[in-house]
Amino acid sequence: MNNGLILVVNTGSSSLKFSLFRTGGDVLQQDVRGQIDGVGSQPRLMVKDHAGSTLVERDFADTEVREIKDAIALVGTWLRDQFEGESLLAVGHRVVHGGTEFSRPVRVDAPVFNALEKLIPLAPLHQPHNLAAIRAVRETQPEMPQVACFDTAFHRSHPQLADIYALPWEYYETGIRRYGFHGLSYEYIAAALPQTAPEIANGRVIVAHLGSGASLCALRDGKSQDSTMGFSPLDGIPMGTRPGGIDPGVLLYLAGQRGMSSAALEKLLYKDSGLLGLSGLSNDMRMLLENHAPRAQLAVDYFVHRIAKEIGSLAAVLGGVDGLVFTAGIGENSAVIRARIVGACAWLGMTLAADANQNSEPCITTADSMVSAWVVPTNEELMIANHTHALITRIQQAKTDTGGSAP
Numbered sequence: 001m002n003n004g005l006i007l008v009v010n011t012g013s014s015s016l017k018f019s020l021f022r023t024g025g026d027v028l029q030q031d032v033r034g035q036i037d038g039v040g041s042q043p044r045l046m047v048k049d050h051a052g053s054t055l056v057e058r059d060f061a062d063t064e065v066r067e068i069k070d071a072i073a074l075v076g077t078w079l080r081d082q083f084e085g086e087s088l089l090a091v092g093h094r095v096v097h098g099g100t101e102f103s104r105p106v107r108v109d110a111p112v113f114n115a116l117e118k119l120i121p122l123a124p125l126h127q128p129h130n131l132a133a134i135r136a137v138r139e140t141q142p143e144m145p146q147v148a149c150f151d152t153a154f155h156r157s158h159p160q161l162a163d164i165y166a167l168p169w170e171y172y173e174t175g176i177r178r179y180g181f182h183g184l185s186y187e188y189i190a191a192a193l194p195q196t197a198p199e200i201a202n203g204r205v206i207v208a209h210l211g212s213g214a215s216l217c218a219l220r221d222g223k224s225q226d227s228t229m230g231f232s233p234l235d236g237i238p239m240g241t242r243p244g245g246i247d248p249g250v251l252l253y254l255a256g257q258r259g260m261s262s263a264a265l266e267k268l269l270y271k272d273s274g275l276l277g278l279s280g281l282s283n284d285m286r287m288l289l290e291n292h293a294p295r296a297q298l299a300v301d302y303f304v305h306r307i308a309k310e311i312g313s314l315a316a317v318l319g320g321v322d323g324l325v326f327t328a329g330i331g332e333n334s335a336v337i338r339a340r341i342v343g344a345c346a347w348l349g350m351t352l353a354a355d356a357n358q359n360s361e362p363c364i365t366t367a368d369s370m371v372s373a374w375v376v377p378t379n380e381e382l383m384i385a386n387h388t389h390a391l392i393t394r395i396q397q398a399k400t401d402t403g404g405s406a407p
């Protein structure tokens, strides 16, 4: 495989994040990262170099970037200008749902694309945007290898008990399963632990991915055993705007007695709840921590309470716990939240090292803490870039081995 560039794309409903990685060394090197926000409303392109210095900050008219395919075209034009003469080897995409079929990254050809489209009903708010980016690249550069990396894939090997709901069996067989999400983040952490925290890497670890979306994952020997998200990314712990686990009876009541439509329930559960709903102020943890309003404090208390409760539950699944890992926006940056969660886990034998926690050092528990706690920054983009590079290299190798006839 020649040296070149790997583009990683992560699309939301009105945003497109991208990162460019350079192949050639022992490990892939991130070159630039950027995003286009406000697609269809107030489009804005921002690009930073690997050191975080701003390279571009530019607003566009809403008519110039109406939809994701316009955003892809814009990124393509910028990259071609900026990296003239260099070759783009492949595009790797974050795709939220791989269903039961895709338990590892896959090169997207026409049959795979059709299969991914069939999964839209399982993730109607995310999958269509992920696929829009793939489609846009296929239309303009049909020969460009594209790789889909799934948020669900890492959990596909979890035990069957972690995969089911106690519903009649035919529901399971038609796809009503506990898929789990944030898999690319957990996979990155599992891969990083042997270097960062070798003493727990092969043990029983609970990873707390605490960002605007949030979940926990129980790992044994680096493999997913269970996680707090299930059929959808709604279950589990509270998030910026999602409530986490909620008695399904509440939803039956709201639909049956208060006449809420499924669209209204969807908005309630995805956009209006969680830290935002409880506080009535913000979905941003930083703002809530700085705010002394009683409901801001209540939202933070509830966040910590539910996480501590789920840690207990996953500790039971693992039959004990050797380490707790914090990652993502809140987990990596908020010493206050980490201290409160570790404090709530004192019963498990966890003792905070206050200074280490304040400095976000990798290990934030004392040397004699029976269970250790860690801060490990996640890097989902690098995970996607690595998967993409590995897959296209394997395909290229197979082609060479078979004289060019391999798929």
Ligand code: AMP
Binding pocket: 210, 211, 212, 213, 240, 283, 284, 285, 286, 287, 289, 328, 329, 330, 333, 334, 335
């Ligand atoms: P992510 O989705 O991983 O980008 O995480 C976003 C969340 O991280 C938001 O709720 C932010 O408020 C939160 N966050 C980022 N930095 C901090 C910080 N220093 N303290 C508390 N929360 C933070």
